[in-house]
Amino acid sequence: MRRAVIIFTAVLGFLFTSLGFGATSALAEGEALQGTLINANQPVAGVAIKVFDQGGTSAGEATSGPDGKWVVPLKAAGTYKVDLDTATLPQGVTVTTGRSSLTLTVFEGAARNVLFPLGGAAATGPGAATPEDEGNSQLSRILDLIYTGIHFGLIIALAALGLSLIFGTMGLTNFAHGELITFGAVGCFFLNVTVGLPLELAAVAAVVLGGAFGYFQDRLFWGWLRNRRTGLIGMMIISIGLALILRYLYLFFFAGDTRQYSAYVAQPGMDLGLISVAPKNLIMDAVAIVVLIGVSLALVMTRLGKATRAVSTNPSLAAASGISVDSIIRLVWTIGGALAALSGVMLGVFQGVNYQMGFQILLLVFAAVTLGGLGTAFGALLGSLVVGLATQLSTLWIPTELKNVGALVVLIVIILVRPQGILGRRERIG
């Protein structure tokens, strides 16, 4: 009997880990809203926070602890309204922005930080607490979504450019590209939090490491497979296997929870008229735009860029005209790895670091690349912005949790009407 019980427990435990519950249900865990209430460098305890979902039903509440921290675990990703009960604030302390009620989006598997900047009542002007009128807030919501869409689109574009170049030059649909993204985020986390480098330095180092990871992946693995004349579909399935290995290696070393970098976690937004944007996001946008334009210009203007485009058009002809196809592909892997790592670092700042963040975003990257036209670099940029805006703006009509569905439906519709994508060439789709 006892043995039966033990076996039963073993089987049960095993089933939970093996049926993919252990693997995928991590998605469902960890969604939360959290924050720290601080007034004049002192934590504020005993403040009541209430969270409501879109339907207006309560999704949980919390009271800030002695360290000023509060957490409301959530059941699912989505849009939530967070109310700070101003009556529970200590005498003379107010929310300096006058917004004690915020509407925020929580992403799958990520804990979202909520910032209520507190200050003495004297610091607040009498007009600061006036609620915004309705029309204005609808417009600012749309503008906010457009901004987030572009921001998200740029993050996707960084990854999509590399994926598209790799597809163009060696024909591989790389399902392990998401793991290059995670590599950047996890590498940056390691250097930033474990080693203790400042985030900016850690980010640069992570991008360099990402490039090296791409280079060695091609040098040691994909290049070897090319020499063995492995078929393209074989390589595609191999990339799935490689993605599994890498993802679970991240899980092995990084564990399953979502963690934040040590700096810029909850940066207060700058008021830009109708929307408020954290300066970190603007800086990241600028970096992304500069990098994307730089790589695109390099593709058009430099000899190496020309060689890259020659290889993606016709590898044999490129080889015949004296271009070293292998070293071009290796270069593309290096750039692709670095771009993906940069994308991962930015995604990590945006939504926290998680071992399957790259895998979760991979389908959107694929959607962007396919939308723009597989193998075309500029198409990938265009497709990414479309995907970014489509995911964000679709939340005006459909629930936030389904916004990725919106982007994927757009992908399928585009394939129906224009299978070669926006900038693709007809003969590629066969």
Add this chain to the structure above:
Amino acid sequence: MNWDIILGVSLESLINATMIAYALAAIGLNVHFGYTGLLNFGQSAFLGVAAYGLAMIVATFGLPFWVGILAGLGGAVILALLLGIPTLRLRADYLAIVTIAAAEIVRLLFRSVSLSEWTGGSDGLQAFSDDFYAMNPYSGAVEISTLISFDERELWIMTVGWVLVAIALLIVFLAMRSPWGRVIKAIREDEDAVRSLGKNVVSYKMQSLILGGVLGSLGGFVIALRNAAVQPDTYGTEFTFYMYTIVILGGAARVFGPVVGSMIFWFLLTFINAFLPSAIDAGLIPSWLMNKNQAGAVGYIFVGLGLVLLLIFRPQGIFGDKKEVMLDGR
């Protein structure tokens, strides 16, 4: 370190319901990938639609069990049509991306809060399997030697599952030696040649997609009834990746390949998942190397490694013929 238990659960997983569900899913996928050369990365959606079809009909709408089974099968056919119409004209890698996207859409819809009135959201649905277990002819557990024992519920689902496996294998065997099967295999080898012989390639591919989807959906019923619950994240993309590992391990385009592949896959995975935690407990694996939380990831690292090594060194798997494995791009 209790070798009896480790060996016991590993041996059980050679024939238990989980293995049967994956075998059925892989038999369906083998029709797509092995015989027709369709890179369907959305096979998990077929299982999900079947399982949810059954669960929703019974648990949400209160209709009889058999209506649920019919709804699940019908759902799989409809999904095949929806998936196939836009994608079957496309090249292999496009097909892969679109099918994987479609499977994610299905999963996200199942777990969405707005549909939770019918699907139960991320918690899924329970209480739909009573009618099935009411038909259970077994009344007690069976022990085979001292290592393996199955309770009556598991025995009943295993019996049904193995009958389904036998039927599915028979269908595949008969279909693939028929003229229809020869056309299907010819499409894998050279689509244009088949087209030039006057065959409607898209229509044949669609029939193959439906056949494989329906066979796979049987696995969805087995897994739902085995757990007496459906949960959206079971039907994620990784599920499909495991099916590919199984198909390639056993040998693509071989009738018995998926079943043998599923047996070996589950035996090894169960063994690793049972062995590592107890080896850590027993101090055989030093704690700086691995703790019990990390042990769960190791099994999946080996799955990925196995898939990579198989495709590089033995793409035909155990039984396959290298000439029959569709691994070259077009």
